Amino acid sequence: MNIYSKYLNEIKNIIFTIAEELSWDLKNSKIIKKIVLEPPKNQSFGDLSTNAAMVLASQLKFNSIEIGEILCSELKIINDFDEVEFVKPGFINIKLNTKIWHTFLFNLVTSNNGWIYENLGQGKFLNVEFVSAxxxxxxxxxxxxxxxxxxxxxxxxxxVGYKVLREYYVNDAGNQIEALVESCFLRYLENINKREYSFSNGLYPGNYLKKVGKKINDLYGKRLIDLSFDKYFPLIKPIVIEMMLNDIKNDLVKLGVEMDVFTSETKILESNRLDKILKILNKKKLLYTGILEKPKGNSNNDWEPRPQLLFNSKKFGDDTDRALKKADNSWTYFASDIAYHLDKIERTSGNLINILGADHGGYISRISSAVNAITDNKCQLINKICSIVHLSDNGQIIKMSKRSGDFVTLSEILNKVGKDVIRFMMLTRRNDQTIEFDFHKVKEQSKDNPIFYVNYAYARCKSILNSSNFKNNKIDLDKISKLTEKKEIDLIKLLSQWPRVLEASAKYLEPHRVCFYLIDLASQFHSLWNKGNEDKNLRFILKEDKKISTARIALVNSVAITIESGLNVLSIKPTNKM
RNA sequence: GCGCUCUUAGCUCAACUGGAUUAGAGUACCAGAUUUCGACUCUGGGGGUUGGGGGUUCGAGUCCUCCAGAGCGCACCA
Known part of the structure; x- marks a missing residue:
């Protein structure tokens, strides 16, 4: 179904045949991998373009023109290629016979399975950890x-064929949780005594904890009032965590996100994983007790030298070694996080991907170092950073302040604009760029609002299909070959790029490509639609010409199928009517 | 002070991971088309030294280096 990989394989086979005849040394398979076949930037160059001659020239130390000419003469024999041309720096441009595009469309419309993608993953395990708030x-x-x-x-x-596990790491241990529990206890007292308590620095003053306080009151009555922190902590911590986590889970479900696994930090701490990493690192002679240097700059006034158990992460590219134990001999967060990563690796025996917020960028080198150390570089940890989101309403910037507990929650955004808008808008930028999210704009029924624009194209498709009694079994290649308008063929060509787009998204871990493609596809479809205004013969449905109508409707149908596939990747269901 | 991530048209962003005489979209601005199979949809126009300098090579927005600016993070928190 992927025209580009199909012909790339053919070209590679031809290269191997030539190589055998001329005894070229192509044992270095990395070179062959560098050969690509893609649609050229400039349409006038043709449909396909390959850098094969240049790649081979650099490997074989030959002249690229010489190789290009040899390749060209062989490629010209292929029937599907109308034109094969060798041009300046070393590209080979190919024009496909139009019937290839017709056949392609025919196959797409008549196959029951819709789009099929290349099996890049080959069933390999991949753990994707994200959110983990x-x-x-x-x-x-x-x-x-x-x-x-x-x-x-x-x-x-x-x-694309990976076995993927969606995972959320729950940091349900440590000082922040103690502060959380203490805050909830204050809310509990507040609920009983009907008076306000002051929240000292480090506690969580947000109103969202009021219901937790009430819940504790409901469960325990006044029995906890006089208990010390140590006594009430184990009693109410499970309640607090469960309630907070439930809210988070509900929000995620509303957003269309279903995690496969929630892993608890507490459970990691209770397991033997920490001893295990200690043993592993010790065996590799990567542990020592030492004193870290004072960080330069004036931010830390209360710094004092402390001997601590350190991991030699510098050896793996980190800027400094990192502490595994605190001064009081308890584990650091970093230590338990290494243990957690070991846990993930042991469970899935595959590679790891972590999706992190922009404020965790500084953490990457140390955790990557640790993963490399414990697996001897056998497991790869890929970190992707999501940059920040700026909220605004009709141009007015909405400030977020987490400290005061005054910030716009996901739940509020969901209520305001709905899940589909959020899902689409969050991917209309590369992950490393900031996003401007304007409540007003994303609800507009216009081109300003890409999800509307894409869905509108889909609704138009559906409208045509409805008013035409479209049936797949009426289609044959003869009818499809009636599609000769340049805009129609161009649209087929754009459709053919969909699997490439998806595969590239997978390869480079860049989901935003899907959104940009869908916008592009919608745009080209709207354009073709409007052609029917200028020239009535270009409308999709022509009562006097059933053959061309069938062909054009098949094209419309495949646009619909593709938009649906694309939105499906984003877990968005397009609506037939708007 | 150090590290990481960014800087592309007035604005918001792409650019198939090093490819093509002319770096593409949208928006805003100007000029038009259409009002239907479906309604803010389409067509055309001007707008650029890709933050700045240097380097690597057949070829750089993309890689290296220096400089400037923005954001984030900087023992023991998570």
Whole structure:
């Protein structure tokens, strides 16, 4: 179904045949991998373009013109190629016979399975960890971006043959959780005594904890009032975590994100994983007790030298060694995180992908170092950073302040604009660019709002299909070959690029490509539609010419199929009517 | 002070991971078409030293280096 990979394989086979005849040394398969076949930037160059001559020339130390001419003469024999041309720096441009595009469309429309993608993953395991927000508050806009990015990426990777596990790491241990529990206890007291308590620095003053306080009151009555922190902590911590996590899970479900696994940090700490990593690292002589240097700059006034258990992460490219134990001999977060990564590796025996927020960029080198150390570089950890989201309403910037507990929650955004808008908008930028998310704009029924624009194209397709009694079994290649308008053929060519787009999204872990493609496809379809206004003979349905109508409707149908496939990747269901 | 990530048209962003005489879209602006199979849809126009300098090579927005600006992070928190 992927025209580009089909012909790339043919070209490679031809190269191997020539290589045998002329005894070229192509044992270095990396060189063959560098050969690509893609649609040229400039349409006038043809349909396909390959860099084969240049790649081979550099490997064989030959003149690229010489190789290009040899290749060209062989490629010209292929029937499907109308024109094969060798041009300046070393490209070979190919024009396909129009019947190839007709056949392509015919196959697409008549196959029951829709699009099929290349099996890049070959069933390999891939663990995608994302969101992993601390259960100390509700999810907000930034989390939404990571959630959509990770979830969509996971879908894309599944489509190309990876076995993907969607995972959320719950940081349900440590100081922040103690602060959370203490905050909830204050809300509990507040609920009983009907008076306000002051939240000291480090506690969570957000109103969202009021219901937790009430719940504790409902369960325990006044029995906890006089208990010390140590006594009430184990009693109410499970309640607090469960409630916070439930809210998070609900928001995720509403956003269309279904995690496969929630892993608890507490459980990791209780397991033997930490001892295990200690043993592993010790065996590799990567542990020592030492004193870290004071970081330069004036941000830390209370710095004092402390001997701590350190991991030699510098050896793996980190800027400094990192502490595994705190001064009081308890584990650092980093230590438990290494243990967690070991846990993931042991469970899936595959590679890991972490989706992180922009504020965690500084963490990457140390955790990657650790993964490389414990697996002897056998497992790869890929980190993708999602940059921040700026919220605004009709141009007015909405400020977020987490400290005061005053920020726009994901739940609010979901209520305001719905899941589909969020999912699409969060992927209309590369992951490393900031996103401007304007509540007003994303609800507009116009081109300003890409999800509307794409869905509108789909609705138009459906409208045509409805008014035409379209049936697949009326189609044959003869009718399809009536499609001769340049815009029609161009649209088929654009359709043919869909699997390439999806596969590239998978290869480079860039889900935004799907959105950009869908916008492009919608645009070309709208354009073709309007051609029918200028010239009535170009309308999709012509009562006096059933053959061409059938062919054009087949084209419309395949546009619909493709938009649906694309939106499906984003977990968005297009609506037939708007 | 150090590290990471960014900087592309007035604005918001792409650019198939090093490819093509002319770096593409949208928006805004100007000029038009259409009102239907479906309604803010389409066509055309001007707008650029890809933050700046240097380097690597057949070829650089993309890689290296220096400089400037923005964001994030900087023992023991998570």
């Amino acid at each position: 601390n259960p100390t508050g509700p999810l907000h806009a930034g989390h939404a971006r990571g959630a959509v990015f990770g979830d969509t990426l996971a879908s894309i990777l599944s489509l």
